[in-house]
Amino acid sequence: MAALGGRGRAAVGLLLRAPGTGATPTPGAAPRRHRHKEKWAATAPRIPSTRLALHHFDTSYSLHLGALWPSVRAGLLCEQKYGALLNNFAAADHVPEELELLNATDFISEALQKVQQWQRGAAVGEAATGCQEGSGEGRTGMQAEIVAQAEMSSPLCTSISSKIKCYTFPRGDITRFRPARPDGLGLLDYYLMDAASLLPVLALDVQPDDFVLDLCAAPGGKTLALLQTGFCGHLAANDVSVSRTKRLYQILQSYVPKEVRDTVSVTSYDGRDWDQVKGGTFHKVLVDVPCTTDRHSAMEEDNNIFHRRRTKERQMLPMLQLQLLMAGILAARPGGAVLYSTCSLSPLQNECVVERALDVAQAQFNISIHPEDLSHFRTLFQDTFSFFSECRLGELVLPHLTANFGPMYFCKLRRE
Numbered sequence: 001m002a003a004l005g006g007r008g009r010a011a012v013g014l015l016l017r018a019p020g021t022g023a024t025p026t027p028g029a030a031p032r033r034h035r036h037k038e039k040w041a042a043t044a045p046r047i048p049s050t051r052l053a054l055h056h057f058d059t060s061y062s063l064h065l066g067a068l069w070p071s072v073r074a075g076l077l078c079e080q081k082y083g084a085l086l087n088n089f090a091a092a093d094h095v096p097e098e099l100e101l102l103n104a105t106d107f108i109s110e111a112l113q114k115v116q117q118w119q120r121g122a123a124v125g126e127a128a129t130g131c132q133e134g135s136g137e138g139r140t141g142m143q144a145e146i147v148a149q150a151e152m153s154s155p156l157c158t159s160i161s162s163k164i165k166c167y168t169f170p171r172g173d174i175t176r177f178r179p180a181r182p183d184g185l186g187l188l189d190y191y192l193m194d195a196a197s198l199l200p201v202l203a204l205d206v207q208p209d210d211f212v213l214d215l216c217a218a219p220g221g222k223t224l225a226l227l228q229t230g231f232c233g234h235l236a237a238n239d240v241s242v243s244r245t246k247r248l249y250q251i252l253q254s255y256v257p258k259e260v261r262d263t264v265s266v267t268s269y270d271g272r273d274w275d276q277v278k279g280g281t282f283h284k285v286l287v288d289v290p291c292t293t294d295r296h297s298a299m300e301e302d303n304n305i306f307h308r309r310r311t312k313e314r315q316m317l318p319m320l321q322l323q324l325l326m327a328g329i330l331a332a333r334p335g336g337a338v339l340y341s342t343c344s345l346s347p348l349q350n351e352c353v354v355e356r357a358l359d360v361a362q363a364q365f366n367i368s369i370h371p372e373d374l375s376h377f378r379t380l381f382q383d384t385f386s387f388f389s390e391c392r393l394g395e396l397v398l399p400h401l402t403a404n405f406g407p408m409y410f411c412k413l414r415r416e
């Protein structure tokens with residue numbers, strides 16, 4: 001594979017000059033190279049990266065999220081909540097019962113049941129009022145609401161893979177899951193992850209025999225979830241980091257039987273060059289990009305992208321994200337879907353990257369892309385997650401003390 005100069009990368013370089021794609025300056029920004037400043041820098045007390053991150057978030061997110069920011073901030077600074085993704089490949093039939101005894105529920109099947117109830121409620125209401133289908137005449141306010149909910153949620157109901165099961169504790173319940181256990185063959189019974197990370201996988205809506213590309217796959221939580229659908233005809237899992245790719249191998253080894261692992265190809269390419277290998281071939285592409293990982297940046301000094309030494313890398317993130325998204329778009333076949341996701345609240349890394357990709361795809365490649373409406377996710381999963389209702393494009397899960405998942409941004413694009 002060529003190291004540089006993929007079609008997407010060059011085109012993005014030409015078009016990415018607009019203001020607003022760079023990260024905002026923070027107190028951590030590198031000083032200009034003057035002798036006296038270097039001397040000062042060597043003796044100045046080191047500001048923790050977590051503090052720099054919080055300062056940056058306070059400045060930009062208070063503007064973006066307004067009155068919601070203090071609550072989201074508290075969520076970021078408190079213990080994260082997990083979900084237990086059941087491993088369908090393990091012999092673990094007893095696990096659902098064990099988890100339900102603890103008061104955990106599978107939030108996906110619960111949401112599907114809710115839609116079915118709404119649909120039944122809507123049908124009964126229509127019958128009772130003799131209201132003509134689609135006309136809406138004669139509905140009470142309550143009936144109209146039920147019908148609206150049923151209609152909004154039905155696209156998801158038909159598309160969601162009910163094979164993915166993920167248990168979470170109810171809002172406000174901060175019980176922790178026990179560590180995963182092996183079955184008789186050594187496969188672990190569940191995978192603990194941020195339950196909001198499953199939403200991009202559900203939105204991708206993998207269908208039987210789909211060719212799926214996971215462009216930034218390591219350490220592999222979403223790869224594992226994609227495999228739980230049982231639908232991937234072939235799964236290409238790629239990540240540029242060799243060390244993180246090893247972690248992906250370990251997860252596959254611990255959760256997936258050999259015959260299924262054999263349908264997965266793991267590579268360590270720079271994802272920006274992917275179109276030079278296998279352009280236009282995938283039905284579904286997941287582009288889960290590197291980002292400011294806001295929760296980690298607010299809490300952990302280790303490997304923190306707000307460290308002064310990483311200022312340039314951080315400022316270049318939106319460019320890298322755009323290049324990766326473009327590579328994902330070029331890897332999708334016409335009619336295929338691309339799912340872009342981050343674990344950041346930053347609109348510069350979220351909506352702005354998607355909007356720019358739509359422009360680049362049209363202007364440089366004559367490819368039309370349509371963002372798909374995922375607002376029914378908000379209706380369906382409102383009991384489990386707190387959503388931001390004002391994204392220009394895509395959906396955003398906000399951390400909240402009673403449902404401390406996310407942040408998770410996801411946006412689905414359809415290639416024409």
Ligand SMILES: C[S@@+](CC[C@H](N)C(=O)[O-])C[C@H]1O[C@@H](n2cnc3c(N)ncnc32)[C@H](O)[C@@H]1O
Nearest residue numbers: 216217218219220221222240241270271288290
């Ligand atoms: C948010 S993480 C992915 C998490 C993963 N999808 C999961 O669910 O476990 C982003 C990943 O992008 C990878 N990455 C960074 N730059 C990349 C590039 N140019 N090409 C491919 N992967 C890249 C990083 O190594 C990192 O593992």
